[in-house]
Amino acid sequence: MKPETRDKLSRVSVATLCTALFKRGLRNQTIQDVHPVARKGRNMVGPAFTLRYIPAREDLNGIEVFKNPNHPQRAGVEACPPGAVMVMDSRKDPRAASAGGILVTRLMVRGAAGVVTDGGFRDSPEIATLDIPAYHNRPSSPTNLTLHQALEFDIPIGCGDVAVWPGDVVVGDDEAVIIIPKAIADEIADEAVEMTVFEDFVTEEVRNGKTIIGLYPPTNPETHINFAAWRTKTGR
Structure with missing residues (x-):
């Protein structure tokens, strides 16, 4: 296992990994x-x-x-x-x-x-x-x-x-x-880190009173703009 993959997986939740694997059709991994x-x-x-x-x-x-x-x-x-x-x-x-x-x-x-x-x-x-x-x-x-x-x-x-x-x-x-599965561990780690960053942004928005409609999932174009600005501000 690559050290960077281990590090990334140490910083994401099992719940997030479930979703990343589900996107690839893997439903029974927990x-x-x-x-x-x-x-x-x-x-x-x-x-x-x-x-x-x-x-x-x-x-x-x-x-x-x-x-x-x-x-x-x-x-x-x-x-x-x-x-x-x-x-x-x-x-x-x-x-x-x-x-x-x-x-x-x-x-x-x-x-x-x-x-x-x-x-x-x-x-x-x-x-x-x-x-x-x-x-x-x-x-x-x-x-x-x-x-x-x-x-x-x-x-x-x-x-x-x-x-x-x-x-x-x-x-x-x-x-x-x-x-x-070991063959996709590197790419799952990368995706889970990105998902975690977005979910942290969403959590902050919800705590600030934003509706989840258009935010999670980000179907409102403004969400992408706000997310990009948040990443710049937080360095994430």
Whole structure:
């Protein structure tokens, strides 16, 4: 990911990115039923590194599997590159944890940009205090072994009804998480920045008493003139 793309995506909202992707016909990019464990006041941005769980089978998923150094959950945490966002497919099932405080701490120490699951996290009060953005469905205390079996990592997955391919760009804010196909991440970042500038202008106009008719969308030619003048005045 280009540093300038990462920087641009760190300054725009998921809502704005939704609209930019919708203009390109991409309607299903926001991960459903996933929320920040704690609001960080900054965006999470990074390429996706994926982990897939399947339903656990009791004869194959006892507590002893964690002794295997190649266990996909443990190995995946150690393989997640610095700057990446680990995205977990937990089949939208938060009844057992996708990970807990120790593994999320390890991701943070290794320089991961964030972690997302469509399941739940255990130790969520601890995770909330960590300096790493984390998103899940809801808190979940039982170990993942009770319901989830880690199978493989760095492969295409589904997370919250969204297809996620390794290297896709993940952006999370204090509201939601969205997946941007990596092939169009640069142009989406550029457009989202421009959209944000215009929306900031519109917000200021509305607060000053302007009607939204002709302003948003800018169907009144005067809106374009006023916007250009505002950009000059604000340096944006």
